[in-house]
Amino acid sequence: MVIDALIPFLFFSPIIGAYVALVVRSRRRRAQRAVREAQRRQAVEELRRTDGRAGHLAVVDRVYQRARRGAKAIIIWDATGVEQDAWFHDWSDVPAGAYLMLAGSVGYGPHNHNPSVYYVTRRQVLAIV
Numbered sequence: 316m317v318i319d320a321l322i323p324f325l326f327f328s329p330i331i332g333a334y335v336a337l338v339v340r341s342r343r344r345r346a347q348r349a350v351r352e353a354q355r356r357q358a359v360e361e362l363r364r365t366d367g368r369a370g371h372l373a374v375v376d377r378v379y380q381r382a383r384r385g386a387k388a389i390i391i392w393d394a395t396g397v398e399q400d401a402w403f404h405d406w407s408d409v410p411a412g413a414y415l416m417l418a419g420s421v422g423y424g425p426h427n428h429n430p431s432v433y434y435v436t437r438r439q440v441l442a443i444v
Contacts, residue, residue, distance in 0.1 A: 362416050362444060369418060370416040370418035370439075371393075371417055372414060373390040373393060373414070374390065374393060374412070374414050375389075375409055375410065375411050375415065376390060381408070382407060385404045385405055385407055386402075386403045386406060386408070386409045387402055388400075388403060388411075390415075393414070399433050400424060400431075400433070401432065402424070402432055402433070402434050402435070404434065404437070406435075410443075413443055413444065416441040416442035417439060418439045419433050419434050419435035419436070420433075421434070422434050
């Protein structure tokens with residue numbers, strides 16, 4: 316009789332233990348993500364305070380072409396919200412969604428006949444968040 320009462324407990328205890336472990340791990344990861352996001356927001360705020368001194372803050376909206384010698388992307392200037400086409404020379408793995416402090420230059424874009432493409436080399440990226 317005692318054995319019959321223990322069978323359901325022995326069957327369900329590993330399942331319950333695994334569920335509890337998954338919940339604990341999920342909450343821990345969520346807390347770590349919240350901490351990282353808070354640190355990122357703080358770093359972006361620091362960059363906003365220095366915007367215009369050495370470079371200008373922009374967020375990479377999307378990267379639409381990657382090549383061996385660079386990447387084409389749409390950036391949005393943080394101060395104005397204006398979108399601009401950009402060419403990142405010698406940096407093909409530009410992260411979409413990253414905030415960048417940039418000190419590049421504007422020039423003609425022959426690939427799309429755009430007169431105001433923002434050209435950036437790797438050393439003109441002053442900070443990445």
